[in-house]
Every structure is written in structure tokens, then in C-alpha cells.
Amino acid sequence: LRQLLSSPLNKIPGPWHAKFTTLVLKWHEFRTNRTRYVHHLHLKYGRAVRIAPNEVIFASAAAVKEIYCSGGSGYDKTEFYDMFKVYGKRTMFTTLNKDDHAKRKRILADRYANTNVVRPQSLDGIADRAGNFVKTCFQSVGGSLDLYVRLHSYAFDCVTHHLFHPNGTDSLLNSKDEEIMREVTFDDSLQNRLFQYYWPTAHKLMGKVLYLFAKPRETPLADDFVLDTCALTDTAPFTLLNRLQGPNYNLDALDVAAECLDHMAAGIDTTGDALCFLMWELSQPRSIHYQRELQRELLTNAGASFDKLPYLDAVVMEGLRCFPPIPMSLPRYVPAGGRTIDGFFLPPGTTVSCQALSVHKMDGTVFPEPDAFRPERWLEPKGDAERKRLFFAFANGGRGCVGKHLALAEMKLLLRAVYSRFTTLPDASMTAADMDMSDQLISSRPAGQRCLLRFDPLEAVGGD
Numbered sequence: 001l002r003q004l005l006s007s008p009l010n011k012i013p014g015p016w017h018a019k020f021t022t023l024v025l026k027w028h029e030f031r032t033n034r035t036r037y038v039h040h041l042h043l044k045y046g047r048a049v050r051i052a053p054n055e056v057i058f059a060s061a062a063a064v065k066e067i068y069c070s071g072g073s074g075y076d077k078t079e080f081y082d083m084f085k086v087y088g089k090r091t092m093f094t095t096l097n098k099d100d101h102a103k104r105k106r107i108l109a110d111r112y113a114n115t116n117v118v119r120p121q122s123l124d125g126i127a128d129r130a131g132n133f134v135k136t137c138f139q140s141v142g143g144s145l146d147l148y149v150r151l152h153s154y155a156f157d158c159v160t161h162h163l164f165h166p167n168g169t170d171s172l173l174n175s176k177d178e179e180i181m182r183e184v185t186f187d188d189s190l191q192n193r194l195f196q197y198y199w200p201t202a203h204k205l206m207g208k209v210l211y212l213f214a215k216p217r218e219t220p221l222a223d224d225f226v227l228d229t230c231a232l233t234d235t236a237p238f239t240l241l242n243r244l245q246g247p248n249y250n251l252d253a254l255d256v257a258a259e260c261l262d263h264m265a266a267g268i269d270t271t272g273d274a275l276c277f278l279m280w281e282l283s284q285p286r287s288i289h290y291q292r293e294l295q296r297e298l299l300t301n302a303g304a305s306f307d308k309l310p311y312l313d314a315v316v317m318e319g320l321r322c323f324p325p326i327p328m329s330l331p332r333y334v335p336a337g338g339r340t341i342d343g344f345f346l347p348p349g350t351t352v353s354c355q356a357l358s359v360h361k362m363d364g365t366v367f368p369e370p371d372a373f374r375p376e377r378w379l380e381p382k383g384d385a386e387r388k389r390l391f392f393a394f395a396n397g398g399r400g401c402v403g404k405h406l407a408l409a410e411m412k413l414l415l416r417a418v419y420s421r422f423t424t425l426p427d428a429s430m431t432a433a434d435m436d437m438s439d440q441l442i443s444s445r446p447a448g449q450r451c452l453l454r455f456d457p458l459e460a461v462g463g464d
């Protein structure tokens with residue numbers, strides 16, 4: 001009790017129960033609502049909030065810099081990341097300390113450098129898949145298309161191209177490959193995995209009885225696909241697998257497969273959901289003028305490179321700001337000696353984090369009307385540095401998203417392919433609840449796991 005009363009964290013604002021228990025936070029996690037709950041606490045208590053006896057969350061550029069960038073890659077990750085081990089192995093994403101992480105990153109980082117992503121063999125593969133996506137849009141004309149499924153297929157095909165070409169998937173055209181994507185994307189194991197993380201002994205004791213209420217994560221098709229593909233030795237030089245199979249890295253077959261499976265999973269829901277939330281927003285009556293402006297830029301610059309289109313860039317940045325597919329806390333431990341963040345002293349071992357949704361929406365001077373989708377804010381020269389400092393969709397520092405350039409290329413090529421040919425409109429059967437944010441372990445997806453849009457070819461609306 002004395003320890004509780006004398007904790008330096010008592011000075012940090014937050015709900016009264018956060019001093020004593022994690023139960024309220026866990027309740028929201030189990031109900032797929034942690035991100036919104038934490039954002040609500042930020043709005044109520046400010047940019048630093050104690051959310052549990054040993055956990056504090058921040059929403060400022062200074063906190064992002066300290067937690068995620070100090071010393072290059074910021075503070076060490078917490079055991080939260082154990083939940084993401086694959087084939088029982090630690091990957092780059094799940095390594096907890098800096099040294100292990102740096103070793104793995106040195107091997108593979110250049111596969112994701114922009115110079116590698118924009119190589120013709122890499123980029124042409126993405127453009128081909130964007131072409132396949134457009135084919136399905138044309139086929140849907142007169143009806144509607146479930147964008148949620150199609151965009152996850154697109155992201156799956158693009159990421160497996162980058163990992164395994166010529167052995168990537170074709171799930172936009174091939175139903176067997178689509179089945180693998182569905183297994184990963186429609187996974188519903190959140191509660192089971194949280195239960196195992198928080199109460200491992202009870203999880204073991206309850207065994208299969210628990211499965212009646214909370215399904216475990218089971219992805220046998222994806223597991224087998226990656227194991228089989230990693231056994232092949234004919235991958236193109238630009239791919240991740242080609243690099244990992246290099247002779248000098250001392251990685252066994254399961255290490256290689258685990259790293260690839262991890263990147264495959266990291267590349268499906270993130271890019272798929274980012275595009276899904278963004279295209280849904282662009283299709284709303286309140287945003288249709290943004291869609292028109294995008295079409296105008298694309299049609300008047302038909303030959304321009306995808307990364308030389310300022311309005312397209314602004315639309316993507318604003319989509320990722322308003323609807324970050326990883327919107328929630330990325331937990332880290334305060335290092336030995338403790339640290340002061342935003343004026344509060346935090347003892348070593350305190351769990352600290354920032355969540356993208358709040359970092360993007362708590363500073364109305366940098367992002368006026370922060371809840372509004374307004375792409376043009378990214379075109380104003382004034383405030384550019386401040387906006388970039390607060391942009392946290394890909395996290396920041398040495399442990400930020402290694403797939404960022406790949407993801408941006410995928411998003412821009414897809415949006416260019418679609419909006420230079422179509423106007424998109426919401427299908428009448430869709431409700432706002434379908435697109436509510438539903439938290440998973442670290443990412444969020446549309447609650448209804450469907451997103452029906454109508455695709456009207458531009459000629460049909462007079463090309464306006």
C-alpha cells in the first residue's frame with residue numbers, strides 16, 4: 001500500500017481506478033475497444049494519462065521522439081510482443097531488445113529500401129496486381145464490390161510478390177489463394193490470445209473448453225504456404241526470401257519461414273485496411289469533392305510517376321492520419337534509471353507508449369479540426385515539419401515500419417489505377433456501424449468486415 005501511495009506515477013492525470021487495477025483497461029481490450037477508450041481518456045485528461053498502475057500513455061511529438069527514437073530505436077519492447085511469435089520463433093518484429101533487433105534488421109532492411117521497392121521487377125508486380133483489382137471493379141459495374149475482401153487480396157498478392165516472386169500469390173484471380181488470405185484476415189482469436197497473455201496458467205488449465213468461447217489463432221493454410229514457398233530456391237534477387245537464404249546469415253529454415261510469415265501478415269491487414277477506410281471516406285458525400293480533385297490530378301497527369309503526384313500524396317497521408325490501421329499503443333519499457341517525459345518522471349520498468357490515433361488528433365494547432373478528413377492540409381507549406389513530427393501511422397525511429405515504402409507504393413498505385421477510371425460510391429446496404437473501428441491485438445479493422453462500394457466508370461458520369 002505504501003508503494004502504491006508513494007508511486008511517482010500518482011502525479012500523472014488519469015481515471016481513479018488506474019492507480020489500483022488494470023481491469024477496466026482489460027475490459028476494453030477484450031471488447032475490441034482499447035484505442036477509443038484511451039483516446040477518450042486523452043481528451044478528458046490531456047496528453048499524458050496514467051491508464052493502469054504501471055502504464056502511462058502520451059500523445060505529443062516530444063514523447064514520440066523520446067520513447068521511439070532515443071538512441072536510434074527507442075526503448076525496449078515489452079513482452080506484449082510475445083503474442084506475435086510465429087512457429088514459436090522470434091522475428092525482427094518480436095525481438096525485445098535493441099541488439100537482437102539490430103542484428104536482424106541489418107540483414108534485411110535494404111530489401112525494403114525505396115530504391116529496392118521501385119526497381120522495375122518489384123514495381124511492375126504491384127502495378128499488375130492493381131490492374132487485376134481494376135478488372136474486378138469493371139466486373140462489378142451495375143452492382144457492388146466488397147472492397148474489404150478485394151483490398152486484402154490485393155495487399156496479400158503485393159506483399160507475397162515482394163517476399164517470394166515468382167512464387168507470390170494471385171488471390172485476386174485465384175480462389176485457392178483467396179482462401180489463404182481469408183484465413184489470415186478473418187482471424188478471430190483476439191480474446192483467446194489476450195487470455196493466454198494475461199492468465200497463462202488458467203489458459204492451460206481450461207484447455208479446449210476455452211475454445212468454445214474464444215477461438216485460438218489457427219492459420220494452417222498460411223503456415224503451409226510459407227513453409228512450402230520458403231523451401232524453393234528460385235526467388236528473384238529483389239525479394240526478402242532471396243536475401244534471407246543468403247549463406248552468411250546463420251538462419252535456419254524455420255527462422256527464415258517465421259520472418260517471411262511475419263512480414264506477410266504485417267503486409268496484409270495494414271495496407272488492406274488503410275485503403276479500405278480511405279476509399280470508404282472518399283466515397284462519402286462529405287468527401288466527394290476530394291475524390292473529384294484526385295481524379296482531376298490523375299487525369300491531367302496520366303504519364304506522371306505515382307510518387308510525383310502531390311494531391312495523391314496528400315490523400316494518402318490524410319487517410320493514414322485519420323484512419324491509421326495500427327492506431328493503438330506500441331508498448332515499451334522505461335530503461336534503467338528512469339526517464340522524464342513531458343515533465344513527468346517515470347521509474348524504470350514503467351510501460352509507456354503512444355497511440356497513432358491520439359498522436360494524430362490531440363494537437364489542434366498542428367491539425368486544425370483534427371477529426372475532419374481534409375487532404376489539402378498536407379499541401380500547405382506552413383506547418384509541414386510539425387505535421388511530419390506528429391505523423392505516427394508507421395511509428396517512428398529504428399523500430400518503425402520497415403515496409404513503409406512498399407505500403408505507400410501499393411496504396412498509391414492502387415488509388416491511381418482506380419480513381420483515374422472510376423467514381424466510387426457507398427452501396428445502400430452499408431451502415432456506419434460496418435465501418436466502426438474494431439481493435440485487434442495491435443491493428444484495427446472495420447467491425448463489419450465488409451465494405452461494399454459501387455464503381456461507376458468515369459465516362460458514365462461524364463468524366464467530371
Ligand code: HEM
Pocket residue numbers: 092093094105159262263264266267268270271274324325326330392393394395398399400401402403404406407
Ligand atoms: C499502411 C500500411 C502499414 C502500416 C500503417 C504499418 C505500420 C507499422 C507500425 C506502426 C509498425 C511498428 C509496430 C510496433 O512498434 O509495434 C510497423 C512495423 C513493421 N511493419 Fe509495418 N505497416 C504497414 C505495412 C507494412 C508492410 C507492407 C510490411 C511488409 C511487407 C510491413 C512490415 C513491418 C515489419 C516487419 C515491422 C517490424 C519492424 C521492426 O520491428 O523493426 N508493414 N508497421
